[in-house]
Amino acid sequence: MTNIAVLGGGKMGEALLSGLLKAGQPAEALCFTERYPRRASEITDRFGIRHLELAGATSVAELLVIAVKPQDVEPLLGELAGSLRPETLVVSMCAGLPTALFERRLPVGTSVVRAMPNTSMLVGEAMTALSPGQHVTDAQLDQVDRVFGTVGRVVRVPEAQQDAVTALSGSGPAYFFYLVEAMIEAGVALGMPRALASELIVQSALGAARMLRETGEHPVVLREAVTSPGGTTAMALRELERLGTRAALASAIEAARDRSLDLGTSYAR
Template identity: 40%
Template sequence: MSETTFPRVAVLGGAGTIGTTVIGAMRGAGWPADRIVAAGRSGDSLDAVAEQYGVETSTDATAAVLGADVVVTSVKPQDMRALLAQIAPTLPADALVLTPAAALPASFYESLLADGVAVVRAMPNTPARLGKGAISISPGTHATDAHMDLSERILSGAGLVVRVPEEQIDGVSVVSGSGPAFFYAVAEAMAAAGMANGLDKELAEALAAQTLIGAGALLEESGETPAELRAKVSSKGGTTLAALAAMEAAGLQGVFSAGANAAIARAKVLGEELQQG
């Protein structure tokens, strides 16, 4: 398929957080609205997607996949088995299944869909909504380089797209998939620390948010590493170094390691539970 053609893409769960993000990224990258169909369960939320992006909509996933070149399965892992059963009869044999779901291996899809189906797993994140995502893609057993190229093309408007082997997806999920939630938790913790030291809530939240936004922009634009930028804030004998030392002593790195371990353990358990049916 040439770069100048636009494969027909069915986004199942197209009114959800990630489904809408994928549609927005495609539309932003010039994908024609009439080459995208968003399928969901609620007519009202689909109407909002149609209004914003001009795409076709359907409340019937079985019908939506008819004639699709790519099927994006953007539903919660717990809803995936039922969705695959629903679309299996009408899924075109040569369609690419591009799935953002956490926890479920490509083999899950391969075992429930027709033999030889091409599956690519993606791990997106919510900043992709603004084209500032960090997204990985990984091939399943039957996905070719052409399928990976097509997946990258679909997601390129959503931000940085990297290719990793499937066994690294849980690691990606910890850093960039869940990472935005960690960032917001840090914003909340910083604001709480300000409130504990006399700032009112509104001021503390505004300062914490703008500080994280500004620090992120500086990281992006300066070309310096986090360690270099950290050193520029940390005067010798000053307050920041005292704070960082206390945070380290309280287990800062351990906090993130514990979070990563918990997320990876949860992905394993959830994946095993859902594969058993």
């Protein structure tokens, strides 16, 4: 049993805590920090997890997860530098920020892993990419792999790919939610009750995802299997191509990647 402290009680911090509890991690082995008392009380009441001040969290944590906004990292690292134990493994979930920033600001030799999960941790279906810093051992990386493996799937990538990962899977759930929202609204515009449109689309999305995962087929193969020449699906796909949907999606993901790069540049000096 590893004592884990999550610094930051925002959506991602809460998602990880919730996912770890659902995976069987005892509440007494978890704690978190949060600067807003009302938010701290919400999490404590909901999950039964201890809320501690930073010094208390660093004193008990074997694995310390930083889950704050990038703009809040610099002052946090200033506080951590004087209280972090040398053996503590640090995991950053901060979009765009490289391990070098944490290694530079924390005690010499601190082991830092960069992790980019997504909010599907809440249902145990996260996609997390890990990149080790220069002081991380194989055993430590395995440990972080196991922690995030309790809330979904894990891959290991070179840190140079983390900005693209952030754009693809870190932000990825939002793209699917956006698409589902648009499809539900389209159903309503066609005269369908909203609840029925929602049920149809959500189940279709779930089924499509399972087909991709379980068949192992390329998306093109699966798409062509339901696209009859001159049929309804063919007409819909032609309209999507005419409107430049594919190009718009590629541009959106590139914009997310660029923003991740900007964050690294802005806060990693």
